[in-house]
Amino acid sequence: MKTIKDIAALANVSIGTVDRVIHNRPGVSKKTKELIEKIIREHNFQINKTARTLALNKKYDIAVLIPTIESSSDFWFLPKKGIEKASEEIEIHRTSVSYFYFDPSDFNSFKEAFDKLLQNSFDAALIAPIFLKETKEHLIQLDQKKIPYVFFNVEFQGANNISYVGQHSYDSGILAAKIMSLLIGNGEDILIIKVRKDSNQHSAIEDRASGFKSYFKTQAPPIKIHEIILPNIKDLPTVDRLISEQLTNHHIKGLFVPSSKVTQIASYIKENKLKHLKLIGYDLSDENAVFIENETIDFLIDQNAFFQGYEGMKTLFNFIINDVVPEKNCYLPIKLLTKENIKYL
């Protein structure tokens, strides 16, 4: 493995000049430059990044905008873990990470956290753009400062983010529908259950539901799909009433809950001993794992929460340190979890 010194000797110049050529800095005669470039090519010289990192002695800071994590059963626990894993791996490059937390149910909290983030100086940002309008307003400042940013978990169209890391929500709904079609028989109806609070937050729930419905449009014989929106998942009497209304009025066999709120629906099924109902939902929380184990939930679609954080972080890092330009959309695998494979994640 050749070093800058070797190249310099071969070209009969100083290492400073070689360095200038390597980084395309001005102040080298055309002739010298071409000679050095030729030698570099011929000897397949590759810069020693360890030495470079040490010499630069530059510290990078990546800002992360993410919901507060209440407990390990929180959905955001895993993306955070992924971010931390990536942070450890890139720590050798003197990269530090600053977190800015917000309450995912409160857009004011989101704005405040984003404001606080913008008051700091950093080299790149990893953002969960849960509130679309508020995100848009704040991005202007990042764009002005030319700070690169990556979105994760929530897809946000039309911004200058260098990448999005997360699931293709619409297609995940299609997969859910395919599985549902295997679970239920002819002449049996399906109920999609949304939660108002979820829907306000972001479009993923709508996209999942649309994908789900699109699958059945192509099916013959057609399958009836009913839809309800629960105003508040914690208002149990209303939840009870709305669901049981559907169950008595229609011949419902399959339930699709396009969010992690499937936990509450599973509780409902368990309590009311409605084991014949087939249930598909999203996200592997500890509670959902229990419901998968006892087969109250038949299938879960996993968002690769850990990997969202991990890959988001790595993408930013590779962009700012190694000049690697990522794909604009990094769609993660749509993972299907069921009792038989939930052990292996």
Place this chain on the structure above:
Amino acid sequence: MKTIKDIAALANVSIGTVDRVIHNRPGVSKKTKELIEKIIREHNFQINKTARTLALNKKYDIAVLIPTIESSSDFWFLPKKGIEKASEEIEIHRTSVSYFYFDPSDFNSFKEAFDKLLQNSFDAALIAPIFLKETKEHLIQLDQKKIPYVFFNVEFQGANNISYVGQHSYDSGILAAKIMSLLIGNGEDILIIKVRKDSNQHSAIEDRASGFKSYFKTQAPPIKIHEIILPNIKDLPTVDRLISEQLTNHHIKGLFVPSSKVTQIASYIKENKLKHLKLIGYDLSDENAVFIENETIDFLIDQNAFFQGYEGMKTLFNFIINDVVPEKNCYLPIKLLTKENIKYL
């Protein structure tokens, strides 16, 4: 962030002495050692790994024993890609990788490659132990030299490997069975198709079949499972005869092929227009992707081939460079692929 120099100043010693303490090298008085340790703790000093790597200027070499890759549709193409990706990432630590190739259908070729590998000097080995007996014989030398090794793809019990990275074959069979039970109806039989050449090679095929059968043992009403072994997948007349024999004699609806050879069975189904048959197999090759697209194959179980190589490499690297001891068994996710999620890998 404190440096060794800072710590030395605080302790009124030279950096050489601090270095001795950090690495627990002898030649430091108890008193000085304790003082330095205290200061390190109090200031939460962490060594700069970049500087360490540069100063050590040590090169590591990892040997890889893997089947020859004929084309990009080869199963081993992806593990190799994973190994290469990991290699790039760890290149900054001056780690190089040497490959030793063998023909996976010829145990003599395996022995030769392993012999050649052992003639080289290296710091760790990543091994696909396709031939169990031959692997066992060669491991002795690795153990004697105290060279750490990791197995990938094929599980090999009772060796001193620091880790195994791959799938839990038995459980993947259970998952396949669960999906199969959704695809077929009551009173419909299942046929398991094995290929002789596969079975000789390693136990994964047997484990998958066992897992598959175990699932149906618990089912009521019981489902009939038939089994055939094809002597040679390329002897088409025999393949034809053996399969059509089964199809005429039994009421078969589902086919389970516990290996990537599902490609050939899919071809058979396609040619003979047996679209009503449900087919589950393993591994996403280019050909299998086509059969998933046109729904000749209903589901594929994916082994995370890429990740096997990637994670195997990283595991070894972290072990030799960062002293990270891995789990003995690193079972990867059992991924279920179907038309609707095959785009996202």
Place this chain on the structure above:
DNA sequence: CTGAAAGCGCTTACAG
């Protein structure tokens, strides 16, 4: 038992 100095392969002022 301890320290001073050279070296790892780069980058970066500074001098000419």
Place this chain on the structure above:
DNA sequence: CTGAAAGCGCTTACAG
């Protein structure tokens, strides 16, 4: 346009 030298934070002989 080019070079010599100091420095990044470690490790490693070598001297005492």
